[in-house]
Amino acid sequence: MSLRRRPQLSFPDVASLEGPLLEVEDLHTSFRTARGVVRAVDGVSFTLARGRTLGVVGESGSGKTVLGRSIMGLLPGANVERSGTVRFSGHDLTAMSLAELREVWGMQVAMVFQDPMTALNPVVRVGRQITESLRLRAGLDRKGAQETAVALMQSVGIPDPVRRLRSYPHELSGGMRQRVMIAISLACGPKLLLADEPTTGLDVTVQAQILDLLATQQRERHMGMILVTHDLGVVANRTDDIAVMYAGRIVERAPTVELFAHTRMPYTEALMRSIPRIADPSHTRLRAIPGRPPDLAAEAQGCRFAPRCPYVQDRCRAEEPPLRTAGQDHVFRCWYPVGSPEGADALARNVTAMVPAALAFTGTRVRDVAVAPDGARAPA
C-alpha cells in the first residue's frame, strides 16, 4: 500500500490561507428511491472563514446530516446524485477522485459523528482506533503515535488515558465515547471539523461539556467548524453564524447575534419559540410547531414551510420566495418576514381567517375570534 503513489495535493498552511476556508455553492444532493427522487439538499450555498463556527439547525429530515456528508463527499455510492461545488482551501472537493478525497478526509476535513455508540468499531480497542490514522496518515511510528494518542486523550479530557487507550468502546460511557470520537477526528489536525449532532445521544450536563470541548479545540487549533444540530439552544452561544435549514434548503442565514435579534424567517421564529424557557411558569405548554416537515420526494411548489406557517398567504403557496437580504450577511426566504409590516398584516389576516397555524401561534382561541360583536370576524 505504501508503494501506491499518493495523489499530490497542496494545501496552503492555515495561516497563509487567503479567502474563505470553505465555499459551498448551490449544492444539491438527491437520492433516487422507490418513492421518487428525494431532494435532501436542495441548493445550499454558504461560505465559512477559517477559525469560524457555523451552526446548521433544522428538525429531523431537514437534510442537515446529508449536507454534512455531501460537503465531505461521504455519500453512499449508488442512487445518489450530487451537483454544485464545494471548494475547500480553493480545491473543488466535488471534482476530486476518491484517492484525492482520501488525502483530504481526516487530514484536512474531519467529522464527528452523531452516535459514538455506532461510530466506533466495537471490537477494536480505542487506542488502535486513534493511532491507526496517526500512523498511516500522519506517518508517525508506533511510539510517536502512542504518545500523540495519549496527549490527544488528555486534551479531550479523558482521565487516565494510558489505561483508557486499552479499553474497548463498550467499556466507556457515552460521554467518554464521544470524547474518543473527537480525539479520533482531531488526530491528524484537520482544518475543518464537521460535527454532526455531536451531543444528541448524551445527557444535558455531558452535552455542555462536549460542546465546550469542541469550542476549545476549535479555538486552539484555529479550525473552521460546522456544528449540525436540531437544537437552536445548542448553537445559540457557540457559533459565529447560523444557517437554518428546512426541507433541504437554507431558509435563513445570519450572524448568530443578528439572527436572534432580528429573526426574519417564520420557521426560525417558530423554532426559537419551541425552546422551553426556564423563566416560564411551570406547566406552560410547549409551543411545538404543528404539522410535519414536507415529504422531500414530493414535487415542490411555493414555500415549503407554507403548510405550517402562521404567516402563510396565497403567494407563499404559489411562488417560492428567493433568498432575500436583510442587512449585513443576513439572508432569508420569506415573502412576509417576521418583524416587517407585511408580516404583521399577514399574521393578523390569518388569525381573522382562523388559520389553525396562526391561531396556535398567537395563542388565540377560536371563540375569541368568532364572537366579535360587529359580526365581522376579528381577533378579540
Next chain:
Amino acid sequence: MVAADAGTESVLAIEAIPGATGAAPSRRTGLGALFWVCAGWVALMALLAILAGVLPLKAPNFQDYSAVNVGPSVHHLLGTDDLGRDLLARIIYGSRVSLVIGFAPVAIGLAVGGSLGLLAGYRGGVADSLLNALSFVILAFPALLAIMVIERFWQPISLLKLIVLFAIVAAPQLFRVMRATTLSYAGREFVVAARATGATTRRILLRELLPNTLPAAASFALIGVAIAIVLEGALAFLGLSVSLPTSSLGNIINAGVNNDNLTLNPYIALWPSLYIFLLLTALNLMADRLRSYFDIREVKL
C-alpha cells in the same frame, strides 16, 4: 467492615482522581474451561495424526495373523481387526484422512468464500449478485450426492480431489455467512467514520469489518469441519473415499460392520465411531461457545 470500607473508598478514588491506575475493567470472562478442554482434545488428535510416523505405533497395514480379532491388550491397546491389523495405528493413520478432509477444504473455503463474501458484502453491485446466484446454484445440489456423481466421472479418487470437491461445497456456504455478516456491518456508522478519516477500502475490509465478521464465520467453519468429517465418513463407508488399504475412519467402520465383524469383534467399529463422536462433540461445543462468546458483546451493550 473495615475491609469493605477500604474497598468502597478505593473504588471512589479511581473515579475521582484523574490518572489513578485502577484495576483493568473486569469483563473478560474468557471462553471458559469447556472450550479449552475441547480445543485441547482437537489439538491432541491433530498432534497424534501429524506425529503418527514418529510415534511408537505398529504399522497400520501389517497383518499379524497370529493376533486376529484380539481385544484391547498391552500389545494392541485397542485390539486388532479381522486381518490382525493394530486398530490404534489404523485409527491414528486413518484420522489423518479425516482431519485433512475436515480442515483443509473448510480452510480453503474460508479463504476463498470468506474473502469473496467480505468483498461482495461491502461492495455490492453486479459482482455481488453474480456470486450470490452462483452460491445458490452450488448449494442447491445435495452435497453428498453431488460429490458421488462427480467422483464417478473423476476416477481415481485421491485425497487432493476430495479436498477440492469438499472445498467447492464449503466455499459458497462460508461465502454466504461472511456476506450476510458483512452486510449487517457495512452500513454501520463506524465504517463511514473510518472512511471519513481517509481509510482505504483494503483497510476498511481488513481492519474494520473483518474483526467483526470473522467470529461468525469461524464458528460456522468449525461446524463445517464437523460436517466434512461426517461426510467423509459416509463416503468412506460407501467405499467412495480414499481407496484401501489406506485407512480412514469411515472405511474402518465399514470393515467393522461387514462380514459379521459387528458380532465377532465390535471394537473395530466402536473405536473409530467413538473417535468421530468425540471429535465432533468437541468441534460443535467449540463452535457454540465461540458463537455465544462473540454475541455477548451486543447483549452487554
